[in-house]
Amino acid sequence: MEVTNHAGSWNNAILEVRKLPITSLVRALFGKLVDYFDARRVEITTQSLNGQVFTKFANMKLKRAISRASGHHVKLFDRDTWLFQVTTTKDGLKGGNNHTIRIHEQTCTCGKWQNYRISCSHVITCYAYVKMSHDTLVGDRYKLEIISKIYNSVFEPIPHKGDPRWPTEINFPKI
Ligand SMILES: [Zn+2]
Structure with a gap:
């Protein structure tokens, strides 16, 4: 049920962005994912601090x-x-x-x-x-201890083009 609820809330979250052009869509989805992971981290930390062991x-x-x-x-x-x-x-x-x-x-x-x-x-x-x-x-x-490891990864902001961290060459396979 819990997984279904999360899937449901994710589906609702992407409803508003799915008609955007592709670049904007990917950026919007990435933003939603960052928010989602942050919300889950806060929720898990709060529950753990309250002495909860399980979801x-x-x-x-x-x-x-x-x-x-x-x-x-x-x-x-x-x-x-x-x-x-x-x-x-x-x-x-x-x-x-x-x-x-x-x-x-x-x-x-x-x-x-x-x-x-x-x-x-x-x-x-x-x-x-x-x-x-x-x-x-x-x-x-x-x-909660196990689940927290899933959401521990922190996303990096997408760098601006021209940023030294922006990849100069990406070796995608060519068809
Ligand atoms: Zn039984």
Whole structure:
């Protein structure tokens, strides 16, 4: 969802410039990219300074899963391979479902753990049972420390023609 939102905001950002002549279009897109990277750096730094370790999306998913996990029942089937069954609490027509969790294979039959790389409520229940932190199961793509490296690159302003840094010869392939 987070990636989709960023892609969406990027698409909106380029809507206004896409009808420009090519040179102006490239300059405008470059400016948008510089702004985008700066905004992401500020956002990640602010979240990190506030003590956050994971992205907002991951925090929201984990919070929801932790809340659901409190109503689950867990049974350990094999301590060596950490094979569990978790039964969700019956609530009217909902709940009462059984899920098989294989910690060593990093799978849960609900499929969310494999797809999102964020612990589902069933996995959180298992980790609570063995008194371990499920934070270690969150994928790198949601870790602010990892993501910050993507946006750490700083762009250089485009030099004015005649600037000594302007390349005198560019060896583009010729057709
Ligand atoms: Zn699950």
